[in-house]
Amino acid sequence: MPEIFQLDFMVRAFIAGGFVGAISPLLGTFLVLRRLSLIADTLAHVALLGVAIGLLLDRYPVFFAVIAAAIGSLIIERLRTSNRFSGDAALALVLYTALATAVVIISLGDGFNVDLFSFLFGGIVTVGQEDVWAIGALGGVVVLVVVFLYRELVQSTFDPDLARTSGVRVGLTNTLLAVLTGIAIPLAMRVVGALLVGALIVIPVLASLQIARSFRATLLLSSSLGVASVFSGLTISFYQDVAPGGAIVLTALGLLVLASGARLLMARA
Template sequence: MDWLALEFMQRALLAAVITGVTAPAIGTYIVQRRLSLLGDGLGHLAVAGVGLAMLTNTAPLPLAIAVCVVGAVAIELLRESGRAQGDVGLAIIFYGGLSGGLLLAALAGQGAGALAGYLFGSLLTVGTADLWAIAVLGAVVLLVTIGLMPQLFAVSADEPFARSIGLPTRWLNILVVALAAVTVTVSMRTVGLLLVSALMVVPVSTATQLTTGFRIGLFASMGIGTVAAVSGAVGSYYLNTAPGALIVVIAIGMFAASWPFARLLQGRPDRPVEVGSPDDEPLPEQPAEDHPHVHGPDCGHPAVEHAGHVDYVHDGHRHVPHGDHYDEH
């Protein structure tokens, strides 16, 4: 345990904890929107910000955040207007950001080697100023993702329903992608721009297998991400390996280990029972009788996307919010 006395390990552990908590926090909403590859696209776009910082000889983090947030918001607005499909927008981010970053780094006389620390992470070289920036931005991400949990869940799970109850869906969607962009750029010193998406998605998938309910799953994914990040940071010290890669491998290992344990814990059959899919024909609806319970992200009932909206499995039936009451399938 002598490594605890080393200042660079103390900073690395703190940065790992912050990243392990924040990446799954925003990743939960990204996964709910079925945009699991968004983190990869934003990571590639952040490379352009780093390359621009090299060309202008400025600090890479502020420019990377600015470029990443602007690009993420632009893609979201294009998606909303129907001028670009989600996968097309992500492809533009992937190729444009990465190639632009490499070109800018070359023009700055740096080359691709100078980008390696940002692409794959450099956790053990995190300085005091880096740690403060990671802590402040991480706190902002956590405050918003937890404080606005009901609203962000509603717009991520069922945007038409969220719009029908008066939520500002456009601004909430922009907020989600902007927070994802901030999380990606903050994590470039810990797990790297090319690997951060795994820390945003894999702990969320692991928590989904082990828990029921959005709120519980959110906090469980944050705990799983923290364990993976801290384990990877400590393990890299002893194994003399890249921390970012080890963090991701540990996260994937936890996901693999959770699969049989989840079946045993929840008593699921080998073939899960089909409770509906987005492609199913809508079933007949009738108002649910005597329904004092209010369904939502933390109600404890499984949420199932079905025919363009979200049903909640309750007492063997599926309830869907409809105006001031629930329809029952």
């Protein structure tokens, strides 16, 4: 067995990273096509607020991060559909509110800056067994909902008005997507960190969109590219001793370049 798989923390990193690599682009496909790519960054900052609360209370921070991000995603959805703010203004408003509150809470708590850093920059090699269970269970829920509500999600993404006139419950579907995104972001933060979480949600989707020929293929390919990015990035990180979050995102970018090249070749053929 290779050295990398003889270490328990690396095995846990591969399992948790595999789940996150699969579900992040799965949701990202719907977000990118709705022009909501930056929602991940906003929710990462909201999740950071949850982490700060968890650390201050000395409780499991991922739990608080999931709750905060899920609530944040619902607030964004509400602001976005109320027509009071444009989509990007709603994202900015929620991001700065969460960040300012998180900074205040962090200043109140002493001595948890090191823990917080693992959420900012990713701490996949510090993922514990309870993280693996949480990521596995919540990741499974995300996959099941996307599969069961596939047609509703696709139709609402294609055109919300057309979907409504077909009988799709667009409001409910969008709320579910928002909550799922709120759940997925804190999980992805454990792998690549809050600063790069948006990259794992968006870049594999952009790569997949270069070559996939159907919506189903886009979902499956983006998910596969997400897993490939995480596995390759972790391996590079282990043997070259570089930060795993950065290595994963740079690998995903490499795959995007390859996919763009493949698209050019397909167009010429």
